Amino acid sequence: LMSAYNDGEIREMIGVLIADEYLQVTGDQYPLIQVTPKALEVLKEGKKIGMSYAVETGRGTAKQSGGGLYDTELFDRLRSVRTEMANEHGIPSYIVFSDSTLHEMARNFPTDDHAFLRLSGVGETKLERYGEVFMGVISDYLKEFPDAQAVLQQKQLEQKELAGNPETAEKRPKPAQKNYAGTTFEETYRLYQECKTVEEIIAIRGLARMTIENHFRHLAELSAYEMRLKDFVTDEQAKAIARAIEESDDQHLKPLKEKLGDDYSYFQIGMVLAFRKREQ
Numbered sequence: 706l707m708s709a710y711n712d713g714e715i716r717e718m719i720g721v722l723i724a725d726e727y728l729q730v731t732g733d734q735y736p737l738i739q740v741t742p743k744a745l746e747v748l749k750e751g752k753k754i755g756m757s758y759a760v761e762t763g764r765g766t767a768k769q770s771g772g773g774l775y776d777t778e779l780f781d782r783l784r785s786v787r788t789e790m791a792n793e794h795g796i797p798s799y800i801v802f803s804d805s806t807l808h809e810m811a812r813n814f815p816t817d818d819h820a821f822l823r824l825s826g827v828g829e830t831k832l833e834r835y836g837e838v839f840m841g842v843i844s845d846y847l848k849e850f851p852d853a854q855a856v857l858q859q860k861q862l863e864q865k866e867l868a869g870n871p872e873t874a875e876k877r878p879k880p881a882q883k884n885y886a887g888t889t890f891e892e893t894y895r896l897y898q899e900c901k902t903v904e905e906i907i908a909i910r911g912l913a914r915m916t917i918e919n920h921f922r923h924l925a926e927l928s929a930y931e932m933r934l935k936d937f938v939t940d941e942q943a944k945a946i947a948r949a950i951e952e953s954d955d956q957h958l959k960p961l962k963e964k965l966g967d968d969y970s971y972f973q974i975g976m977v978l979a980f981r982k983r984e985q
Contacts, residue, residue, distance in 0.1 A: 719799065773812060774861050776853055779846050780811040785919055786842050790835065793971060795957045801835060802826065814854055816844050838915065845912045849889055893920040894930055903937070918972045925979035937976045942969065946977040 722728040727744040791798040806826045815821040821836050896906045907917050924930045949964050961974050
């Protein structure tokens with residue numbers, strides 16, 4: 706039945722079904738996926754469930770998914786935060802949000818509870834659990850790129866015109882392309898090179914702590930950027946974290962944090978993990 710789909714597509718489908726509450730994950734140490742009462746109603750009545758999952762076409766600021774164009778730079782940031790939160794809790798990323806829900810966020814830019822609840826697969830529980838963090842990422846992005854929504858809307862308009870009248874769309878002058886990728890990380894790195902501390906960079910850039918810390922974790926994994934682990938953790942802390950990593954079978958952030966205790970932050974643990982990845 707599923708032989709026509711690859712593993713990634715099947716995982717995406719499962720994520721959508723979980724987000725839409727047709728499937729649920731039970732158990733902590735050994736998670737199991739079960740059908741919900743909502744799914745049983747569908748099975749009994751023989752109904753079909755429609756879903757759209759990402760099908761990327763082309764390159765640039767916007768890409769195409771089942772629901773339309775979305776901002777790829779914002780999507781990458783949201784996906785990075787999703788990965789971090791999943792690692793902290795030791796769960797698969799799609800349990801936090803499916804890719805299709807992240808596509809919606811990167812398409813609609815929700816920054817308040819009402820708009821966030823309109824996303825597919827988002828209810829009161831996920832709003833309470835994850836809403837503040839993800840809306841913070843979106844708000845930070847719009848602070849950095851105030852015209853991001855206008856750029857995406859322009860591309861959506863161009864797409865509609867192309868579909869309706871290809872000749873007219875081809876003749877109309879195209880706006881200058883904006884390259885968002887990498888700029889915000891580079892700015893954080895520039896301030897780091899000026900010997901600014903994490904606290905100072907947060908204050909200078911006016912961004913959320915999680916956003917700046919994500920920048921540093923991303924940069925620390927890349928050998929092209931010269932960085933020193935001792936700027937973020939002491940030698941003693943680095944040794945203790947490294948020892949915990951080597952002694953642990955589960956190297957997700959949450960179990961490592963539980964093992965190390967309150968004297969160590971998720972950021973410090975994440976930086977040691979990032980530098981280890983950098984050295985591999």
